Amino acid sequence: MSAELGVEHLRKVFATGKPAVDDVSFTVQAGEIVVLLGPSGCGKTTTLRCVAGLEHPTAGAIRIGGEVISAPEQGVLVPPRRRNIGMVFQSYAVWPHMTVRQNVAYPLRHRGMTRAEMDRKVAEALELVDLSSYADRAVVSLSGGQMQRVALARSMVYQPRLLLLDEPLSNLDAQLRLRLRDDLRRIIKRAGLTALYVTHDQTEAVVLGDRIGVMQNGKLLQMAPPDEVYNRPADLFVASFTGASNFVAGRVVERQGEFGTIEAGGGQRLTAWLPAALAPGAAVTIAIRPENIRFGHGDGANRFAAEVLAQRYQGVQTIYELGLFGARIEALEVGTTMRHEVGSRVDVVLPPDSCWAYEAGTAADLAAD
Amino acid sequence: MVVWLWSALLLAILTFLVIYPTGMLLLGTLTDSNPVTDGYQNMHLSLGNFATVLANPNVHAALGNSLLACTGGTVVAVVIGLAFAWIVVRTNTPWKGFIASAGMLPLFVPPLVAGVAWAILGSPKTGLINTMLARMGIEARVNLYSMAGIIFVFGMYYAPYVYMFTAAALRNMDPSLEEAAEISGAGPVRTLLTITFPLIAPAIISGMLLSFVVMLGIYGIPAVLGAPADIPVLTTYIFALTSWAPPRYSTAAAVAMILMVVTGILVVLQQKVLSGRSFTTVAGKAFRPRSLNLGPWRFLTLGLAFVYLIIVVVLPTLALLVAAFRKFLFIRDFASLFDGKQYGLMHFQRLFANPATVNSIINTMKVGVITALIGGVLAFAIGYTVNRTQAPARRAIDVIATAPVAIPGLVIGVAYLWAWIGLPGGFYGTIWILALAFVARFLPDTIKALSTSLMQIHRELEEAAWICGRGVLSTIVTIMLPLARPGVVAAMTLLFVLAIRELGSSLFLYSSSTMVMAVQLLGYYEGGNISVTAAFSLVQMVILGALIGVAHWLSRGAADGGVGRSG
């Protein structure tokens, strides 16, 4: 039922110059959930809409279950209604003039099935999203979260080959978003659907996705399981977008396998993961997540002493600003007590696995937020 | 392939409805002969006729009067419309809802009726207002048979156009912008002048341009108020040119061209203003408009609103009532105004003794229904194609469909007559030729009314249906039409009302069996019986009122469905 999605060299250029999607290729295995993550305007929604058939790609091929549904060079363009896919929209897009049941039954109505079969499928879908008791309500009387679940039921009721979700949670309030986020993955997995999900929220991506694809400026930068995206970001942008907020300028001294010795500001040296083939002497930027800086003595490399310049108490955690490498570095410690006073000197360990050195980038590579 | 065919079909329809008649008009301007009666082979194309018209001092006078009257009228309309919008949207003036609905009434009054009513009220010698002033021992007299009178009545009657635009903008404005100004230390008046009005400037300007354009094309008001003082404007001048014996059509067509050019420039300006409206802060989110607590001043604003309503609704209606029920309109003094012996139903009896009256009402209803149906469907097709699809040539379709705004009705009637009379079959002389003329003439208004409601429907509602496996047509039927129903009903109602009021293009297209109300009314007016004219005006107003009530009731059911949420 659910099928594999293949996107090859997808390209979409709108009338105004710069490509919105630029040579994007990836595969979603049958039954897998892939999340496209990126800031607004990165091309993730355009990619999704190309898969849906709501936008017409400029070049490249899209396959569902091996069948080519879009290949502009060959003149192939299957209209959305023949692609047999489901889609959940950002605005829910539930039809306000219909009841919950009418909304969910809508996609079945022209598929030549018996009334009983239709009723059964609608009941199943509503059961799946936990809305069975709301079947005959007008959708406008529902809450935002309930509307989004109606939309989900509607998109799955006909067992599409592929489910597309376009920022489905962004219009919900924070608490509801957390709850529905967990529900979504459970529901999709239970239905066994292949899903492509678009969001700009990193945590949503991590919780929901089997794999995450990070996009920027129309390019797919990295596609990998969540832990790999978080621990081995492919480049400075991915690192910064997923939350590495400390950047330290340095220079390659020497390379040892995947790692290298970097000389940072103030002449201090540290060991960092060095994915790019950079020769000694090359300028690099080291990205470090505040959570990965450990306080206290430890063994191994990258031990430094630093001065606490400021502290920001956040209840369950505290952010310290440290003077290190001639810069201000943020470090985060979990716990409800503040252990280090401003002005004191602390020992910190920067595990080499968590220090990622990339070719020195410009500010433009850094995620705005 | 299908979309190409579709675009070609729409273009073909528009060519028939708009381009071809306009072309005939242009031909008429460039010749001194009538292309139909004198034959095409006898035509001498030249700019000579046009040049002669341009050099004619009478044309200059009419053009000058038109510009003066419309500019003055627009200024009055903007002041009143803006004040009205502010009172209704932004203050806690009591009975706002009632004031808002009653303030729209002037839109439904045919201009000729408005002119007649104000002639009865404001004639320098016999006007009821002057009779009243004399009674009160006040020396001053009003004279509406003057440029000032035309400006006043224009301003009063077309203020609702400005109101419509500005009220919507005020309602959609993020109130925090004004709050920020007040936090920064600006008082309410300064906030109004430095923040609120500048922010809705595009809406004010486009309301202004629209009312100017509409006034430019109005015949009834300057005809009644301007003629006795010999103040010709472009429309009355054109009308006079067509009614003199022998008529001067090519001159009329050339003057009409001038009118079209002026109107066209303004329409383009208006669209420019509208397209640059990005800073009007009309966000997708719905705001609760800020309501200013006026304290005791709210009774002043209420008073102002009532003064306006009395002037545009109550007084003219009273004038028509007096005229329609009074034996003669000669009113010696104030006391004779209340002489019961002078009143009776004689004018209504006379009105309905003429079988043409009832026939014209029936014909008008037929034309109205046909126009609303055909026009509604066509406007929906065009509005949908332009706003919702990537169909080829949709820009061209949009532009052509908007063009009739610039063509005054008085002239387009001749254009349709020339263009369509030669069509094979029994088209000429039927109700259909009238209906098609109205469809073409009011296409821009209908599309505009519809587009607004189409644009309010979130795109994703439609996309969701495509994804669910529906084709374009099926999606339109099951999703778009039900959701757009209030807008469709409103657009069709508007079309119906406009069709019922329309005089200019009816004049040349009606025939013995298709006489319509507006022409019949002009017949009574020209026939010199102001009392029967007033009686028929009242009948028309009652009919229009009933229709609008029904339409309101029809669209009410759909309103609670709401329109798709927008992100």
Place this chain on the structure above:
Amino acid sequence: MKRMLMSRRQVMASAVGIGAAAITRRSVAAQPFTPSAGLVEAARKEGKMIYYTASFTEVEQEVINAFNKRFPFVRVEMVRASGGQLITRVKTEAAAGKLVADVVDHSDRGLMKALEHLFQDYAPPNASDYLPSALVSPRLWPRLTPGWSIAYNTELVKNPPKTWMDLTKPEYAKGQIGQVIGPSGGTTWTRIMFERQVLAEDYWKRQAATKPALYPSGAPLSDALVRGEVSIAPLIYNAILPKKRDGAPVEIFFPPEGVPIVPYATGIPKTSANPNAARLFLDWSLSPEGQAFTIKDQGNLTSLKEPPFNPEGFDPKVAKVWVPDFKQFVELHDKWLEEWNTVYGYRQ
């Protein structure tokens, strides 16, 4: 000056000699109209006719009602338009082969004469009773013959005028007098021709000096007179008589210098689909019975040599009718109207 005027008046009087003489005779009662059974039967079969007229809606509806009293089986559908618009409609329809009118009725004989070729041969049974001077074509007949009078509002005018010349008096200045514009059509053209040819070469100038209020046509002027917008106005008698009968505060008189009359031109187009109904309507209209109706009930005059009636207030001993010379009616039209527009400061 005075001598010249006199002599011109004499010339005019002789031009319409027979008519004037005829009208001075005592009026005789109208004999009832008796059409042939064949015509009635054919008209009944057609059952309807379409009537184009430049006269006024209400006036013509009364004519139709009177006709239908005698012949209820012919439904008359009327198209009323002002002179210019009606001519355009007829020309355009004819050019497109869609002239649907069964009868066309117009006040401007000149314009109708130019369209003579569109009409079929028709003459009423009493054709020979009509004044030759009122006929411009054997196909077109003076169905209606309105005459000019002067009316005033009795509530406003204490010292009423008695003659055409009185309308040049300064005491009636400053918009007290209402005038229909010269280019409004054949009816007014006839009057202003009369003013210049019969009253005085400079009559327009002297009259215009009183600064009259100008109206686009006679009907709104008659209404304005009743309402008191103007106090005095030259009006077609039929436009004001019904109002006086209803009790309006007006008085009307036929000035002694002469009564310009405007014989209409009415004909049946070749393309008429209901020629028998059209013929019955015109036969009736032109018969003494039909003419008596337009005189008695509507206040018109007639182009019949022997009028069956004289309208209320018309004394042929005092006022002589005046018919313009048709050749001059056509030839002088454009030039004189242009002069009139200049004299009266009317923009065209």
